[in-house]
Amino acid sequence: MNKTENNKAWFLVLPVFVLVAFSAVIPLMTVVNYSVQDIFDQNNAYFVGAEWFREVLRDPRLHDSLLRQFIYSFAVLAIEIPLGIGVALMMPTKGRMASLCLILLAIPLLIPWNVVGTIWQIFGRGDIGLFGAALNGLGIDYNYASNPADAWATVLLIDVWHWTSLVALLCYSGLRAIPEAFYQAAEIDRASKWAVFRYIQLPRLKSVLVIGVLLRFMDSFMIYTEPFVLTGGGPGNSTTFLSQTLTKMAVGQFDLGPAAAFSLVYFLIVLLVSWLFFTTITHMDKAK
Amino acid sequence: MxxxxxxxxxxxxxxxxxxxxxxxxxxxxxxxxxxxxxxxxxxxxxxxLANYEVIFSDPSWYSGYINSMLYVSMNVVITLLVALPAAYAFSRYRFVGDKHLFFWLLTNRMAPPAVFLLPFFQLYSSVGLFDTHIAVALAHCLFNVPLAVWILEGFMSGVPREIDETAYIDGYSFPRFFVRIFLPMIRSGIGVTAFFTFMFSWVELLLARTLTSVEAKPIAAIMTRTVGAAGIDWGVLSAAGALTIIPGLLVIWFVRNHVAKGFALGRV
Structure with a gap:
């Protein structure tokens, strides 16, 4: 892209800069401020340096929920990305059916997150929900409210139900951008279905998949509402992810200092993983 | 076959x-x-239909839908207004700190809302915006503006530069060119962006719930109160949930033809 050098472009970016500064930088500074002080009330605050960070990094609650979080986000990506690509490949390519499929697929994305939780809270119950009743009817002892493994699996299933559509929509638009000539060339070469996928479709999907993986990673890593509504983080701690641990700490116990330190560590982890992913992808591009 | x-x-x-x-x-x-x-x-x-009657006859129920619609629309308007010029700048010009600024914007999309709960609450209380629609709309800009700039920048880079240059030679001033010529060219991009900003603002609960108490309380937060003495009122809860799907359906109906083209033009 041949861009021209022009510092006046800053004027166009200024509104965004001011808005985001107001809604991100000021709050973030407040968090930093809390994370290094011990605050008793308005007038009694003591500088404690890295004390809270040390405390938080040693906190077993953080380790547990961090581990759960990584396993969860990994599972989310491992299921949703291939499934999303598969769904996109199966979708009709044009006409009314294509529009209909798009609309139906997009429905879960537009339901408020707590309603998603509510839907599955009802749907998964053994007494009044179809899903829970069906599983119990098949002789599987399923109860998301008392069995940790069931609860974990249900939260994962909700996420798959909720978000695979996003990956599918992204891939679908990526697939539509492939010129017909590519497929014709493949046909002349008598390429197999797999070869078409591997050498034509997949490379063309890369840019939308990067968006998809990043969005899914970030959002699954911040998951809060669905487990909150469904199980409240239980049974035990099986569905307590990072955001739950943090909100419990900040709002429940009002431990401002440690909570702020936790926040920053949390933020940095998301940032680091996203950055690593992003840089790896761009380097792979350059290597080619 | x-x-x-x-x-x-x-x-x-x-x-x-x-x-x-x-x-x-x-x-x-x-x-x-x-x-x-x-x-x-x-x-x-x-x-x-009794469950729906409960919702449509009780102001404390249906006002939740109005509140949610209000702050979501405000958010979409604000986001588009600030993101459009910025995305244009990123797609057309090189300027001091552009790459860093772009990445910094994206990092805000990565900030877990839970991190910002308490500071947001304090910030908006101190400027007297607590429990107003605009507070939620501004707070949601935190994750919507970066996303909007990201998507729009992709669309705008798909428009050839020659179009800009021809317009300037024809004597268009920048604002006139931008509104009359450029924006109509990226219609579908604006549609897709509006869809995504609407979606992420409509479905968010954590921030919306924290920043409101009575006046601007979103429907999602009102739904939590069906837990009464007699247990959960499942019927009304389901009806309220079913109604929250409708606005989303309308929006997807309007942009259905654009979404398919949507990201095809976009790039990372």
Whole structure:
């Protein structure tokens, strides 16, 4: 892209800069401020340096929920990305059916997150929900409210139900951008279905998949509402992810200092993983 | 043709998987509480609209929908207004710190809302915006503005530079060119962006709930109060949930033809 050098472009970016500064930088500074002080009330605050960070990094609650979080986000990506690509490949390519499929697929994305939780809270119950009743009817002892493994699996299933559509929509638009000539060339070469996928479709999907993986990673890593509504983080701690641990700490116990330190560590982890992913992808591009 | 049959079967199964939980919600919303709790029925035996009547007759219920719609619309407008010029700048010019600024914007999309709960609450209380629609709209800009700039920048880079240059030679000033020529060219990009900003603002609960108490309380937060002394009012809860799906359906209906083109033009 041949861009021209022009510092006046800053004027166009200024509104965004001011808005985001107001809604991100000021709050973030407040968090930093809390994370290094011990605050008793308005007038009694003591500088404690890295004390809270040390405390938080040693906190077993953080380790547990961090581990759960990584396993969860990994599972989310491992299921949703291939499934999303598969769904996109199966979708009709044009006409009314294509529009209909798009609309139906997009429905879960537009339901408020707590309603998603509510839907599955009802749907998964053994007494009044179809899903829970069906599983119990098949002789599987399923109860998301008392069995940790069931609860974990249900939260994962909700996420798959909720978000695979996003990956599918992204891939679908990526697939539509492939010129017909590519497929014709493949046909002349008598390429197999797999070869078409591997050498034509997949490379063309890369840019939308990067968006998809990043969005899914970030959002699954911040998951809060669905487990909150469904199980409240239980049974035990099986569905307590990072955001739950943090909100419990900040709002429940009002431990401002440690909570702020936790926040920053949390933020940095998301940032680091996203950055690593992003840089790896761009380097792979350059290597080619 | 065998292949396409398998595809149709596959996509139908997946759509079934998407729709069944939603059907169950609708099913419950037309039942009485006695029926919900007494037995499992695949469709309402005693069809009733009573649950919906509760919502439409009680201001503390339906005001939630109005509040949510208000702050979501404000958010979409604000986001587009600030993101459009910025995306243009990123797609057309090189300027001091552009790459860093772009990445910094994206990092805000990565900030977990839970991190910002408390500072947001304090910030908006101190400037007297607590419990107003604009507070939620501004707070949601935190994750919507970066996303909007990101998507729009992709679309704008797909428009050839020659168009800009020709317009300037023809004597268009920048604002006139931008509004008259450039914006109509990226219509579908604006549609897709509006869809995504609407979506992420409409579905968010954590920040919206924290920043409001009575006046601007979103429907999602009101739904939590059906837990009463007599247990959960499943019927009304289902009806309220079913109604939250409608605005989203309308929006997706309007942009359905753009979404397909949507990201095809976009790039990372």
């Amino acid at each position: 065998k292949m396409s049959k398998r595809k149709t079967l596959g996509i139908s199964l997946y759509i079934l998987f998407v729709l069944v939980p939603i059907y169950w919600l609708l099913n419950m919303s037309f039942k009485t509480n006695e029926e919900i709790l007494s037995s499992l029925t695949l469709w309402p035996q005693h069809f009733t």
